[in-house]
Amino acid sequence: MEVNKVYLGDCIKVMKEIPPESIDLVFADPPFNIGIKYDKYNDTLSYDEYYKWSKNWIIETYRLLKKEGSIYIAIGDEFAAEINIILKHTGFYFRNWIIWYYTFGQNQRKKFNRAHTHIFYFTKDKEKFKFNSEAIRIPSARQLIYNDRRANPQGKIPDDVWEFSRICGTFKERLADHPCQMPESLLERIIGASSNVNDIVLDPFGGTGTTVAVAKKLKRNYITMDISENYYDVIVKRLNGQIEEIKRNPDTNHQKQRQLFNYDQ
Numbered sequence: 001m002e003v004n005k006v007y008l009g010d011c012i013k014v015m016k017e018i019p020p021e022s023i024d025l026v027f028a029d030p031p032f033n034i035g036i037k038y039d040k041y042n043d044t045l046s047y048d049e050y051y052k053w054s055k056n057w058i059i060e061t062y063r064l065l066k067k068e069g070s071i072y073i074a075i076g077d078e079f080a081a082e083i084n085i086i087l088k089h090t091g092f093y094f095r096n097w098i099i100w101y102y103t104f105g106q107n108q109r110k111k112f113n114r115a116h117t118h119i120f121y122f123t124k125d126k127e128k129f130k131f132n133s134e135a136i137r138i139p140s141a142r143q144l145i146y147n148d149r150r151a152n153p154q155g156k157i158p159d160d161v162w163e164f165s166r167i168c169g170t171f172k173e174r175l176a177d178h179p180c181q182m183p184e185s186l187l188e189r190i191i192g193a194s195s196n197v198n199d200i201v202l203d204p205f206g207g208t209g210t211t212v213a214v215a216k217k218l219k220r221n222y223i224t225m226d227i228s229e230n231y232y233d234v235i236v237k238r239l240n241g242q243i244e245e246i247k248r249n250p251d252t253n254h255q256k257q258r259q260l261f262n263y264d265q
């Protein structure tokens with residue numbers, strides 16, 4: 001199996017080519033089926049189509065994960081319940097239902113602003129899995145506010161509500177004309193907690209390549225893919241450190257990015 005590789009293609013087809021029980025960690029940020037305008041993918045499947053498709057790709061990740069492997073899936077409100085059930089039916093064990101509260105919400109006109117995403121954390125085995133708590137500890141209130149002598153000097157394991165800003169169009173971290181670039185800090189927590197150096201991290205929905213860029217930075221091996229040639233190109237360039245070249249792409253103008261974000265007002 002070739003690692004440190006980016007594929008252009010459908011994730012189910014690509015995953016079928018990978019040997020079973022070869023992956024340590026899966027992070028997946030699939031299209032949420034809420035009408036986001038992607039370059040190639042149509043994000044408006046019927047309920048049944050989306051459910052069936054989600055089941056199919058999640059079954060593939062189960063086949064690929066090693067016995068002690070972990071999976072994290074990001075999903076919106078609309079299909080969180082369904083993805084949770086599919087994960088359980090597939091055979092995964094529930095560990096956390098994380099809420100990523102992104103402090104820079106998306107404005108809506110006729111409902112409350114969208115400011116969170118669900119992240120499911122499941123493992124393949126009920127008891128045996130990696131969880132590197134020391135890699136992800138953060139300063140605790142005992143340390144920061146109460147100056148409490150009982151505070152663990154190493155800090156605490158983060159709560160299950162995570163606060164990271166979304167990557168908006170004008171942010172320095174923002175790379176390309178893609179509606180859903182995730183912050184690297186979020187992936188650093190997931191990859192740091194649930195994998196070790198030299199492990200293999202797989203992301204079936206590469207997008208701008210956040211997962212694999214962080215995996216590379218943290219000295220993990222990686223495999224990713226995207227169905228869009230443009231996004232595939234962005235991922236390859238990002239991994240090669242050609243950030244300025246991605247940003248020079250004339251498509252990354254703010255007007256277009258605003259249109260991409262106004263999907264459910």
Ligand SMILES: C[S@@+](CC[C@H](N)C(=O)[O-])C[C@H]1O[C@@H](n2cnc3c(N)ncnc32)[C@H](O)[C@@H]1O
Pocket residue numbers: 009010011012029030031032038039040041178180181182183204205206207208209210211225226227228231
């Ligand atoms: C929510 S985005 C992922 C964003 C990514 N987490 C990031 O930080 O940039 C989902 C991606 O899945 C891709 N995609 C949709 N259907 C796919 C499929 N069947 N196989 C592979 N990629 C697909 C889309 O092109 C899109 O880039």
